[in-house]
Amino acid sequence: MSDRDGEQAGRTPRHERSPWNLLLLVPLLMLVTPLWNHDEPRLFGLPMFYWSQFLFVPLGVVCVALVVRAANRRERAADQDTPSGGER
Amino acid sequence: MQWTEFGVFTALFVLVSVLGFVATRWRRAASMDHLDEWGLGGRRFGSWITWFLVGGDLYTAYTFVAVPALVFGAGAMGFFALPYTVVLYPLVLLPLLRMWSVSKVHGYVTPADYVRGRYDSALLATLVAVTGIVATMPYIALQLAGLGAVLRTMGLNGGGIAGHAPLFVAFLVLALYTYHSGLRAPALIAFVKDLLIYVVILVAVFYLPTRIGGWGSIIDESAAVLSRPDPRTGQASGSVLLGEHNQLQYATLALGSALALFLYPHSLTGILASSGRGVIRRNMIALPAYSFLLGMLALLGYAALATGVEPIVNGATGEPDSNTIVPVLFDRMFADWFAGLAYAAIGIGALVPAAIMSIAAANLWTRNIYKEHLRPRASAADEARQARLASLVVKFGAVLSIVFIDPQFSIDMQLIGGVIILQTLPAVAVGLYTRWLHRWALVAGWTVGMAWGLWQLYLIPKDPVTGRGHFGGSAMRLGDFNLFGWQPLPDVPTQIYVGAVALVMNLLVAVLLTPLLGRLGLSRGTDHTRQGDYLATGRPASGHAGGGTADGGPEEPERRTPSTRT
Numbered sequence: 160m161s162d163r164d165g166e167q168a169g170r171t172p173r174h175e176r177s178p179w180n181l182l183l184l185v186p187l188l189m190l191v192t193p194l195w196n197h198d199e200p201r202l203f204g205l206p207m208f209y210w211s212q213f214l215f216v217p218l219g220v221v222c223v224a225l226v227v228r229a230a231n232r233r234e235r236a237a238d239q240d241t242p243s244g245g246e247r
Numbered sequence: 248m249q250w251t252e253f254g255v256f257t258a259l260f261v262l263v264s265v266l267g268f269v270a271t272r273w274r275r276a277a278s279m280d281h282l283d284e285w286g287l288g289g290r291r292f293g294s295w296i297t298w299f300l301v302g303g304d305l306y307t308a309y310t311f312v313a314v315p316a317l318v319f320g321a322g323a324m325g326f327f328a329l330p331y332t333v334v335l336y337p338l339v340l341l342p343l344l345r346m347w348s349v350s351k352v353h354g355y356v357t358p359a360d361y362v363r364g365r366y367d368s369a370l371l372a373t374l375v376a377v378t379g380i381v382a383t384m385p386y387i388a389l390q391l392a393g394l395g396a397v398l399r400t401m402g403l404n405g406g407g408i409a410g411h412a413p414l415f416v417a418f419l420v421l422a423l424y425t426y427h428s429g430l431r432a433p434a435l436i437a438f439v440k441d442l443l444i445y446v447v448i449l450v451a452v453f454y455l456p457t458r459i460g461g462w463g464s465i466i467d468e469s470a471a472v473l474s475r476p477d478p479r480t481g482q483a484s485g486s487v488l489l490g491e492h493n494q495l496q497y498a499t500l501a502l503g504s505a506l507a508l509f510l511y512p513h514s515l516t517g518i519l520a521s522s523g524r525g526v527i528r529r530n531m532i533a534l535p536a537y538s539f540l541l542g543m544l545a546l547l548g549y550a551a552l553a554t555g556v557e558p559i560v561n562g563a564t565g566e567p568d569s570n571t572i573v574p575v576l577f578d579r580m581f582a583d584w585f586a587g588l589a590y591a592a593i594g595i596g597a598l599v600p601a602a603i604m605s606i607a608a609a610n611l612w613t614r615n616i617y618k619e620h621l622r623p624r625a626s627a628a629d630e631a632r633q634a635r636l637a638s639l640v641v642k643f644g645a646v647l648s649i650v651f652i653d654p655q656f657s658i659d660m661q662l663i664g665g666v667i668i669l670q671t672l673p674a675v676a677v678g679l680y681t682r683w684l685h686r687w688a689l690v691a692g693w694t695v696g697m698a699w700g701l702w703q704l705y706l707i708p709k710d711p712v713t714g715r716g717h718f719g720g721s722a723m724r725l726g727d728f729n730l731f732g733w734q735p736l737p738d739v740p741t742q743i744y745v746g747a748v749a750l751v752m753n754l755l756v757a758v759l760l761t762p763l764l765g766r767l768g769l770s771r772g773t774d775h776t777r778q779g780d781y782l783a784t785g786r787p788a789s790g791h792a793g794g795g796t797a798d799g800g801p802e803e804p805e806r807r808t809p810s811t812r813t
Contacts, residue, residue, distance in 0.1 A: 180341065182624065185336075186334050186337045189330045189501075190330060190501060192489055192494040193494065193499055196488055196489045198487075203461075203463075204462035204463025204486065206466060208487075208488055212326065212333075213329070213539070213542055215330070216535050216539050216542070219333045219334070220532055220535050221533055223336050223382070223531050224532045226337075226532070227340075227528045230528070231525075234784075242745070
């Protein structure tokens with residue numbers, strides 16, 4: 160730990176912590192199988208077990224996309240705060 | 248012999264091989280004799296190439312052959328591959344960004360490089376490297392099994408040793424062009440492969456159900472077939488919903504596979520070869536497009552059940568090869584030329600990842616064993632030569648593991664690889680966030696997790712009825728958990744993935760030993776990484792001058808032009 164201090168001095172502080180990141184936990188609900196392990200209702204003939212898990216694909220994409228968007232916005236804001244961040 | 252299918256298959260195969268050789272000229276570097284060039288394609292792949300490259304080595308014969316085969320044989324359990332590829336991206340997004348940044352700053356090419364820098368422990372780095380190489384072999388073997396299934400369906404199904412001949416030929420081709428052009432060959436081929444795969448899958452999943460009578464009747468028919476008692480065990484072979492004992496197995500298989508995937512050197516290679524954090528972020532959003540296809544393909548296992556497909560008997564071993572069910576289904580349902588196209592997609596889909604996997608394992612050998620222990624003064628050209636030779640050795644190691652590990656379902660090869668590679672999670676993935684764990688505690692945890700995991704896998708019989716043989720699968724009953732005679736959960740019939748239990752034991756040992764070793768005064772070593780390294784963007788303005796440039800500067804030549812101004 161002693162070898163780490165002082166490194167941050169003079170550098171753009173970048174944070175990856177954000178409440179948005181909690182969205183990444185939502186897709187883990189998919190692993191709680193008792194919620195989905197049913198035959199009815201069916202969709203296009205597929206039991207709930209199958210179609211509900213297919214629905215998690217877009218859900219996972221949306222969660223990751225929101226987290227990424229929030230991170231991009233944070234980084235852009237951080238870059239603008241430091242004028243030295245542009246042309247060198 | 249299916250001549251039309253074989254003709255289409257061979258034509259596409261040759262076309263792709265030629266592409267592989269041409270690939271060396273694509274965005275050519277000054278010299279391929281540098282490991283960064285041969286093994287990481289110069290570390291400048293953009294979003295599209297990364298998408299094809301990473302997608303190409305995640306969705307493989309595993310998707311096309313092994314998953315449908317498990318659904319065909321066991322039903323709902325085989326569907327775990329879908330949650331695996333859904334929870335995967337949210338889980339790995341943040342750790343991978345940290346991994347890319349710290350690797351960019353310090354010029355790391357492999358996970359073992361990183362562990363070496365982070366924990367200052369040559370032993371731990373070597374363990375991580377060896378683990379990566381060994382775990383990759385059964386995964387490549389799975390690709391071999393997939394390719395073999397296709398060749399067998401086309402009629403190349405000789406008896407005895409002749410039954411294995413086509414595999415050796417195909418892998419010779421692969422070995423030759425991987426040897427020649429490194430990561431560039433598979434990256435270019437991935438385009439062709441994905442194009443083929445998309446065409447085949449879209450046709451298969453939308454056209455087949457209409458031929459067979461819709462998903463409703465396919466599922467009902469499959470449920471009936473799966474519930475028939477097996478003449479040998481007297482029990483149903485599976486069901487279209489999970490039972491009471493295998494839900495934990497389903498969840499731990501999905502979670503364990505997701506945690507394991509980016510610990511494999513090959514998937515990390517695809518990430519490290521990308522040109523920036525933005526590329527990785529965009530890919531974590533776009534890669535699930537493959538997950539959809541994977542789920543659809545898994546359902547083809549039911550299509551095969553409902554149409555009464557019988558797996559082809561392996562001429563070399565005399566046992567039915569469940570890997571052949573999708574190829575046989577295509578053979579039955581489609582015109583010969585289209586079946587040939589589909590076989591080419593499966594075959595190339597097995598070769599691309601096999602190439603990437605063997606390159607990645609070769610990188611591990613060269614950087615972390617050869618250069619670290621055997622020839623520390625090796626030149627860049629020496630390294631590149633070693634990597635090429637090692638990639639050949641790894642491929643033949645895979646051929647051997649096909650001979651020695653032959654589980655009932657080929658997917659278990661990948662899952663056995665998962666049990667092995669998961670033991671590097673505490674050092675690699677936990678290490679990205681905290682250095683609290685003592686390096687010697689990590690070594691101890693690895694040892695316990697690996698020893699126990701392999702022992703447990705050894706105990707799983709190949710033949711569940713007679714209880715004979717070893718390495719027959721990847722799941723155990725909780726009731727069988729036995730630690731030197733101590734059985735905390737006797738008679739619990741719930742099944743669980745061995746890898747999950749082994750990882751928990753690994754972590755427990757590491758966590759419990761850390762304060763103890765600290766009290767004994769064992770050195771923690773020097774951390775060569777800094778907190779800021781994990782967030783570096785790699786752009787000259789915000790990244791500080793790190794060891795990255797020592798590797799010959801993987802950046803584009805454009806960057807050097809402005810420097811003449813100063």
